[in-house]
Amino acid sequence: MFKVFKIFLVCILSFISNSLAEQLNWTYPELNPRVVVSQNNGGSFAVGTSFTGAKTWSVIWPDQLIAITSGMYGQYSTLAINEVSTERYGQIMITLGKDLDMWVRLAVFGQMNPQFTSQEGSCGAGxxxxxxxxxxxxxxSNSSLVVSRVYPSVTTLYNITINYDLVLDTYxxxxxxxKIAGPVAFDSSLETINSIAIGGTYRSSNIAVLGYWHWMTSDTIPFISAGVVNTSSVCPDVWASGEGLTADLNQDCYVTFADFVQFAAEWLNCNNPSDVDCQ
Structure with missing residues (x-):
């Protein structure tokens, strides 16, 4: 009986600890140390489930949406996502939207907390x-600007994926x-990646929105397709910071009370004494 109670107590404490860790990782940018305001010449970044006005943006995933308000003309309001990686291959995917007359920008840097300094150049960017x-x-590409006539709508959230190779310096x-471009040569060669930067600047004071992001790396397997918004059992490690996902029993990328309910149900239905999870 004591052993059962001990298992029950350990699971409760583990659940509480993991839940708090996961909660902190989801309430960015205020509480997530990997998402920081590196430059803000416009208004404050807004976090919420939707934004109304000339355009209405609907969140896809997760349950928070960040509005990147415009900075001064020729400058950017910038968010940085910090994660040091030397692994050869990587995939960065973000969900972005923009209003009319608004630049929205995504870049990979070899420095922490980077800043977009102008509309046309980024020091140290790949x-x-x-x-x-x-x-x-x-x-x-090689310090030159290439134009791709894809004409993205300003009323839609788009998934943008960068698959990069740090050895060949291509993406x-x-x-x-x-797929709309590549392989493209890095603007600057990077030996290590330290952060992603997402920013917006204006022509008529409108907004850009960030709805989702992930960053995955590998030293052995290249990323060869578009990123997928993650609602499956494989959660990007950058979200979790290494905490909590072992308790995500229902594999929805969250650790919530539903996982504890599932654990309790599985434990109560154990009928194999040799199963270590039943002991």
């Missing part, structure tokens, strides 16, 4: 992508499920 007010998508760009 992959660098810009959604432009003319509804083009631009990207940088590919995916818009939703379609």
């Amino acid at each position: 992959p660098d992508i810009i959604l432009c007010p003319t509804r083009d998508l631009k990207y940088r 590919e760009i995916w818009l939703n499920s379609g």
